[in-house]
Amino acid sequence: MIAPEFFYAALIVMIGAFLALLRVFFGPSVPDRVVGVDTLNTLIVAGMVLLGAAYDRTIYIDIAIVYALLSYVGTLAIAKYLQGGLE
C-alpha cells in the first residue's frame, strides 16, 4: 500500500532541499553555508518521515530520529569551531 500523496509531499520537500543546497554551494561566507546545511538537515528529516509514511514502514522513523539528533550535534560542532574552538 503506497500512498501517492506522501510522494508528492516528499517531492516538494526535495525541491526545498535543492534550494537550500544552492545556498550551500554559492554561499558567500561560511555561516551562510552552515545555515544552509542546517536547513538541509531539517528538510532531510522531513523527507525521511514522509518517505517512511509513503512506503508504509514504521521503522524508518527511527532513522529520522537518529538523524535529527545527530545533525544537531554536527551543527553545534561547526558553530563551536567558528566561535573559536575548544580551549
Next chain:
Amino acid sequence: MKNDMGLIVKTTARATIPLIGIFGAYVVSHGHLTPGGGFQGGATIAGAGILFLIAFGLGEMKRRYNHHLYSALEGLGGLVFLGAAMLGLGVAFFYNTLWHNGPVFNGQPGTLLSAGYLPIMNLAVGLKVFAGLVSAMVAIAAFRRWDE
C-alpha cells in the same frame, strides 16, 4: 577564551544527552528487530558523549572521563563478543547454541528475547564502539600542539 558554550546550549544539552543515550540504547538492544544494531547504536551514544564534550568543554569532560575505565570497557566489549561467539564451540565457531538449545534468548522470533546470541553481540559491539569513539574524541580534543 571560554571553554564551554552558552547557557542555552548547556541547558539543551542537559535535556538532549539522556534522550540521545536512551535512543542509542534502544537501537543497540533492538538490533535484531529494527534497523541499526551495535555499531549504529554505539555511534549514536558516542554522539551523546561528543555533545557533552562540545557543550561543556574539555575541562569538564576531563573531570568526568576516566581513561582506564573506557579502555577496560572497550576490551570488555571485544571479549564479550568473542565469548558469545565461542558459546557453541562444541559444534562450530559462531554456532548459535543459545538459539538452538539455550536457556535464554530463544523466544518467539520478532520478540526482544529472541535470536540467540545476537542481542549479546549487539550489546558488546555497542559498548565497544561507544567507548572507542568517546576515547578517540577526547584524545583528539586533548591534543594540543598549537597552544604552546
